[in-house]
Amino acid sequence: MAAGFKTVEPLEYYRRFLKENCRPDGRELGEFRATTVNVGSISTADGSALVKLGNTAVICGVKAEFATPPPDAPNKGYVVPNVDLPPLCSSRFRSGPPGEEAQVASQFVADVIENSQMIRKEDLCISPGKLAWVLYCDLICLDCDGNILDACTFALLAALRNVQLPEVTINEETALAEVNLKKKSHLNIRTHPVATSFAVFDEGRWADRGQAAGLREPGGHQTQGGEEADGRSLQEYEAQVNHHISKPDL
């Protein structure tokens, strides 16, 4: 009966829960879903992480390759993120070229990397003007149950922390790069950006929008990345993230 009411009157359905200051899955307004992280499971990738935010699952694989630095910034490398929302993660998505949501997510992740300066592109340079690392960060959403952006950011961060790059030296005589696979070092991650999404529904505020919160109310609007809703729960979330991130690296 509840399922029928939810289909016929979705807004009323949510308002009933909001009146009790909770959400259909039993969470408080500012509460996040259970978060699990699994790092380093893909051995063919240089760094990998699988993040589950409740049911939303995103896997990030980082592959490092060589490239020539851009001519206008010869001492910088590249970080290229890409978010893929395949049809397997939800029946909303069709196969074919990346849709709007995937492109927006890719741009969002690129902006996060750029603005937070979590990696200094100068660290990725091996030989100025000649050789630099390019880190391809591919994020694949495996299960889409809302809040993709938070999960992607988290997965990216965990995967970058997991990346180990071998030492590269340029041979003076042959001018070729020599890779020492035995000597690997982690990336220098300077900042740890944490993404939290919020929604405004009527007058209340929700954190960690699940799939259900994708509602548009006539006359209302949705905001994302706005002010903090509840300082306490945000700290809890950050603590959870930091706990996962600060585990000894594998």
Add this chain to the structure above:
Amino acid sequence: MAGLELLSDQGYRVDGRRAGELRKIQARMGVFAQADGSAYIEQGNTKALAVVYGPHEIRGSRARALPDRALVNCQYSSATFSTGERKRRPHGDRKSCEMGLQLRQTFEAAILTQLHPRSQIDIYVQVLQADGGTYAACVNAATLAVLDAGIPMRDFVCACSAGFVDGTALADLSHVEEAAGGPQLAMALLPASGQIALLEMDARLHEDHLERVLEAAARAARDVHTLLDRVVRQHVREASILLGD
């Protein structure tokens, strides 16, 4: 790496297995909430997951609807980080299309499509790490996912790859063995009846040896079946405990 011995004198392969031995297989069903059926399988280092949506209404043009049976739509995608060298196009390239077609042929043979006319069953397979035997892992994962979705099938579809080195047939090839360039065969079997759903080989193999290689692949597929059967029973047992039956 010249002279890499795929089969030593004592009969051990590169990773220490015997000729007919399978890699360690771990599988789980019902891993994703959004899909009707899902499964994840690890065969050695090859990691694949399969997701099934359906049966549902035909997407796109209604003209494609078949009046007497369901349309099976398979898509194969392998992650860019799944291979040693980064793969530029995760889906849409020729190999992915070919794999999708092979998977479709395999499952059209096994799924009882006459029970769902005018509908569509989507099977999506994603390879997260490829270490040889990707077709086999995809088929095994897809079988579990189809079972998890509750779509009726004639029988399990169990697949395994096989090769031929030094007069011995090897089962379940890893990437190193595939890359060595010898003949490789991929077989998808319906174990109960012994019928072959799909058999694929693109290499040169003398017909005198074919019998032995087919035999090795069939035996390996049956071993896979034993394992998958155990996984399904375990999953059903857990599900019934949760439902309180």
